[in-house]
Amino acid sequence: MDRYSFLRELADSWVLLLLVLFFLGTIVFALRPGSRPLHRDAAESIFRNETTPAAAGEKEVE
Template sequence: MDYTTLRHFADSWGLLAMTVFFIGAVLFALRPGGKQAAERAAQIPLKED
C-alpha cells in the first residue's frame, strides 16, 4: 500500500468510522439513566472506605 491509497481510505471510510463513533458516544452519554450513572461514578473518589 502506498501513501495515496492510505490517504484515500482515511478520507472516506476512516472519516465515516470516526463520525459513527462520535455519534454513538454522544447518544451513549445522553441516554436515559445516564445522568444517575455519571453521578455515581463522580462520587467514587470521594467515598470513604
C-alpha cells in the same frame, strides 16, 4: 494506484466516516436516558467516606 494514494483516499473517506460515527456513538452512549444515576454515583464516589474514614477491611457501600 500506489499504496500512498490508496491509503490517503481511504483515510479521506471511509475512515473519516467511521471516526465520525464512533464519536457520535460515544456522545449518544454518554447521554443516553437512564445513565444520570450512574454518572452521579461515579462523580460522588470520592466523597463516600468524607466524614469518617472506612474501617480496616470494611467494604464500601455501593
